[in-house]
Structures are given as structure tokens and as C-alpha cells.
Amino acid sequence: MNIIKVDRDFTRKNSIIENHKRAAYEDGAAIRDISWKLKILTDAAKYDVACTSSGVERKGNGRDMGNAAACGICHAFAADGRCISLLKILMSNECVFDCKYCINRKSNDVPRATFTADEICKLTMEFYRRNYIEGLFLSSGVVGTPNQTMELMYEAVRKLRIEHRFNGYIHIKAIPGASQELVEAIGYLTDRMSINLEMPTSDGLKAMAPHKSRSTILKPMKEIQAGIHNNRLTHGLTDKRIPMQIRDCSAKVYEKALGLPKKETYNFLVENDIGGTKTDIVAEPKADYVVGTRGKYFVPAGQSTQMIVGATPESDYHIMNVAEALYDNYDLKRVFYSAYIPINEDSSLPALDTKPPLLREHRLYQADFLLRFYGFRAGELLSEERPFFNEKIDPKCDWAVRHLEEFPVEVNTADLSVLLRVPGIGVKSARRIVMARRYGSIDFNDLKKMGVVLKRALYFITCKGRMMYSTKIEEEYIVNHLVYNEPPEKIFKPDTGSYRQLSLFDVGSPLMIGNG
Numbered sequence: 438m439n440i441i442k443v444d445r446d447f448t449r450k451n452s453i454i455e456n457h458k459r460a461a462y463e464d465g466a467a468i469r470d471i472s473w474k475l476k477i478l479t480d481a482a483k484y485d486v487a488c489t490s491s492g493v494e495r496k497g498n499g500r501d502m503g504n505a506a507a508c509g510i511c512h513a514f515a516a517d518g519r520c521i522s523l524l525k526i527l528m529s530n531e532c533v534f535d536c537k538y539c540i541n542r543k544s545n546d547v548p549r550a551t552f553t554a555d556e557i558c559k560l561t562m563e564f565y566r567r568n569y570i571e572g573l574f575l576s577s578g579v580v581g582t583p584n585q586t587m588e589l590m591y592e593a594v595r596k597l598r599i600e601h602r603f604n605g606y607i608h609i610k611a612i613p614g615a616s617q618e619l620v621e622a623i624g625y626l627t628d629r630m631s632i633n634l635e636m637p638t639s640d641g642l643k644a645m646a647p648h649k650s651r652s653t654i655l656k657p658m659k660e661i662q663a664g665i666h667n668n669r670l671t672h673g674l675t676d677k678r679i680p681m682q683i684r685d686c687s688a689k690v691y692e693k694a695l696g697l698p699k700k701e702t703y704n705f706l707v708e709n710d711i712g713g714t715k716t717d718i719v720a721e722p723k724a725d726y727v728v729g730t731r732g733k734y735f736v737p738a739g740q741s742t743q744m745i746v747g748a749t750p751e752s753d754y755h756i757m758n759v760a761e762a763l764y765d766n767y768d769l770k771r772v773f774y775s776a777y778i779p780i781n782e783d784s785s786l787p788a789l790d791t792k793p794p795l796l797r798e799h800r801l802y803q804a805d806f807l808l809r810f811y812g813f814r815a816g817e818l819l820s821e822e823r824p825f826f827n828e829k830i831d832p833k834c835d836w837a838v839r840h841l842e843e844f845p846v847e848v849n850t851a852d853l854s855v856l857l858r859v860p861g862i863g864v865k866s867a868r869r870i871v872m873a874r875r876y877g878s879i880d881f882n883d884l885k886k887m888g889v890v891l892k893r894a895l896y897f898i899t900c901k902g903r904m905m906y907s908t909k910i911e912e913e914y915i916v917n918h919l920v921y922n923e924p925p926e927k928i929f930k931p932d933t934g935s936y937r938q939l940s941l942f943d944v945g946s947p948l949m950i951g952n953g
Contacts, residue, residue, distance in 0.1 A: 474550040475560065481530040481541055482576060503565055503605035523574035523608060524564050528552055528590055532578030536635075536646040537783045538748050541578050545781070551580065554593035558601050565605060572606030572628075573597070583614035591619060594626045606738075613653040617660050621735070624664055629738035629770070632658050637759045641749035644785060655767075661740045662768045668735035739770035746801060747777040747794040748786060752824035757804055757815040764808065774801040796828050804832040810864055811857045829920050834860045837897055838912045838919075844897040845904060848884065849874050861894030881905050893919065 497503065529551035530541045540547065552560075557575070564570045575593065580586045590609060597603045608629045611620055624630060632654055636642040639651040742763065744756060760772045776798040779789045804826065807813040811833070818832055819825070827835045837844065837860050846859055848870055856867040866888040873879055873887065880900050885891055895905040896915045908914070 471556055471560065474552055474556070475526070477548050477550045478527040478530055478552065479525065481547075482525045482527045482574070497604060501602040501604035502562065503571070503603055523572045523606070524561060524570040525574040526552070526557070526560070526576075528557070528575060528577035528586070528593065529580045530578050531580050533581070534579055534646065534648045536649070537781060537786060538645050538745060538777065540780050542781070552593075554589065554596050557593040558597050558603075561597060561603065561605075562601055565603070572608065574608045574610075576610035577612065579612060583612040584616055584619060586612050587615040587619040587623065591623050591626075594623060598626045608738075611657055611661070613649065613657060615657065617657075620657050620660055621664055624661065624736045625733050627736060629741065630661055630736050631741040631743070632661075634742045634744050634759075634763070636749055637744050637751045637756045638749070641751060645748060658740065658742070658767050658769075661736060664735045665739065665768065672734065739768070741769055741771040741773060743773040743775055745777050746774050746798055752819075753797070753801065753804075753826050754815070754819035754821065754824035756801060757808070757819060760805060761808055761815040772805060774798050774805070797826075800826040800828055800832055807833060807836075812854055813858075827916075830916060831860070833858075834893060834919055838915050841910050841912060841915075844910065845899045846897060847899050847902065849878055849901065859894055859897050861890035861892070861897075863888065 527541075529549075530547070531549050531551060532539070532541050532543055535542045535544050557573075561570070561573050575590060577586050577590060580589065590612075594607060594609065597607070606629075607627045608631065609623055609627045611623070611630050611632045613632060620630075634654055635649065636645055642649060642651055642654075744759070746756065756774070763769050763772055776793040776795050777787065778793045779787050779791050782789055804813075804818055807818065808815065813836070818836055826832050830838075837858070843858075846855055848856065853867055853871050856862050856870060857864065862870070866884075869887040870879060870884070870889075873883065878901055881891065881895075884894070884898075884900070891905065896908055896910075896918070898904075908918075
């Protein structure tokens, strides 16, 4: 009996060891599988531009994991020089579309991979715990249908927010063609949503992506805009900049926002900040997908979009007019411009040895800031007669040298809107000037302390009626000096030579010539 007992114990121990070995092997295989997927899907996501700060301030509450900072997310730089600030991955690089410019198009022979919702949650949480990231940027190819893809993305974000209590920043690329209910459901769980416009014109989109249409892209953008606006009204807010908070709202707020009868209530499952509990509130969800919406904001960091530059022949003038219309009509936070990198061989695309128009992309970003913060309009910066920016100088300088009749500007008397149009004077420095001149006159030394870039501004401003140096107010003269890009003290060297009375004994003097 003892021998049998010992044999059974030995067998049991061997079984436990084998189970541990098998579990360790399976865990190792799973890790290797995730690593393989991560390598493929991070590389496939690098063409989505997202080098932006969160725009959301949300402190940790002691229960959930992480927070989001409005001043910006921890930035890093990819190998191609692009600024990335999040764990930027695709849910899947499988796609039913065959867009000519896309590396993940279905006709390309590339390795394919798809993350599960649990794998995305694990990656995000583990990277966050190691302080590698402060948020997640999630996009995807179209797997099956747009609705099926959005359901997969929704499940990943829902688990991350509800089950893992992740309170960090999340940016989701919505899939054009998905239902409004899915867009709304994800909007309550994310900080920012974006939908790629892809090409500036509908003709360019039709030529490059025949399976897509401008209407399927603009429709969800309009739905997100309406959702943001309605949610502001729901929370009694009118300002565009909304601090995202997680808090309860009274039934009266929902009643007023949704126009429901005062005494009519609906019972449904609401997953609150701590977990899933049944709650009675005066509202009925529009779809079964909507969870966790009680007291939460809808896309609090706003929506953005992306346009590819250089794949189609649109001019800078056309691109800036499209961006201006998006800001005016769709309440966008940002329009991103992505210089086309030749990755596919196609007769309708630039050749594979074509260099990406990175400097043109940079000038478009500078012009975009002029639209959003400096009061410029697209028609002022460019025209049909002059449809491209001068890549040698920034767009603000380009506008100024073509409107020299408005300069020089006296900094001690000019309005804020006028100061904002002076090259070298930014938003902060313009406000500092307006504030400081209440207490006395400003000179060039004061402007330098305020952050004004004098090597550009000196051609366009006066202090107390005088310019910093004696310069010509001529376009060619100013452009040449701006392109030279040297500090003013090197360009305009003061005459410091010493002078003395001419002597009869100076060698080479005219008086000495002919006197032997």
C-alpha cells in the first residue's frame, strides 16, 4: 500500500510539473504571437498621423488606472521622423478595400495580423505600467464590413475602460460606413475620434480609392459634430473646450436634453464608474451598444481628420480651402497633412523613387496654424493665380512680403489683430505686447525679452516711429535676407571703423601720387 501511495504521489507531482511546463509553453507562445502581431501592426500604423497633445485634463481618481494631461502626451519620434505620442497600432491590417496609396490594400502581398480585444488591453496596460505610453491610438483596416470592424474596436475600448478601469487618453479612428449607433457608443468611451478624409477632393478620392466616397466620410463626421454639440448642451456647457470629467448627472438633465416626458422612466443596464449596476434614469439608449454614458462626455477632445499631400495634383490653395471649410462646417480640432510616401507602384501615383514632399507638408501645417490662431483666411494666403506657397519662407512671411503696403506696424499703437499678422510675433508675444504697453513705451530690447523673433519682425515693425535697422521695404530685398536666415547683427553690421585726418605722408594717399 505504501508503494502504491508513493507511486501516486510521484505521478501527481509529475502531472503538476507537466501542467506548469505546458502552461509556460503556452504563455511563451502567446507572448511570441503578440510580439509578432505588434511588430506588424505598429509598422502598418505609422502612416496615420497623430502627433498631437490630448487636449484633455483628467486626474486620477484613486480607483482607475492612469490619467490624461491637457498639456500634452509623452511624445516620441519614429524612425521616419514623425512625432508619435501614443501606443499607435492597428486592430487589423486586413482590409477589403483596395486603395491605391495604402500599404494594407487587399491586393498587396504583406503579412496580415489581427489583435483580439484582450491583447490590445494587455498591451496598453503593460506599456502604461512601464511608463512607455500615456494613451492608445487605435485604427484598423476594414475587416468584413465597417460595422464588424467598429464592433471589434468597441469591444477593445469597452474592456479597457470598464474592466481594466483605464483612465488614460484614447484616440480612435472611426471606420467610414459604420452605423451611427456604433459611432455614438465608442464616442462616449474615447477622448478623440477621427475619420480620414484621405484626398482633398472627391475626384482624387474616386481615382485613388474607388471603394470609398466623400459622402460616407463626411456623414459620420457630421454625426460626431452633432454628438459633441448635443452633449455640451446636455451638460450645460457652451464653450468648445470641455474638461473631461467622470461624474453623475441628474435625471432632469437627460430629461431636458432628450425631450422625454417628465414621468416616463426606462430601466436598463448602465455600467457606471465602478462597475456594472442596474440603475433607473430618465433616458433610453438609442442602441444596445451604449454603455457607460451616464455622466460622461462625448468625444471631449474633439475630432480630427487627415489629408494625403502629393499623391494627387491638388494645389496648396485647394487644400487650404478644404481645411478652412472643415473647420467652419465640422467643428474640427485639427486637420493633419501627411506627405505621401511612395510605397505602391501604380501609374496614377508618383514613382517609387519620388521624395516625399516633407517641406510642403511643413508649410501646410504652418498655414493651418494661421487659420486657427491668427485670424487668416485661405483666400488671403493663396489665390488661383498663386496657388502654391513659397517653400523658402514660411507662409506668414510670404503673405507679409506680398502686402508691404500694410507695413511697417508701430508696436506701441497697433491692435492685437494687426500684431498677429506681423512675422516673428506669435500669439503669446502679441498679448504680452498689448499688456506691457499699458505701463509704458516698448523698444526692441523689450520685444526680444517678450519672445519676438526680431530677425523676421524687424522688416515689418517700428518702435517709437523708428525701425531697428535701416532697411528697404521691397519684396525681393526682404525675401533675400529672410532666406539668408542670419541674425540681424550679421546682416546689418554697424559701421564701427575709426576715422582720422588724412595725412600727407599716408602711403597710397592721393596727395602722394605724382610726388617723387
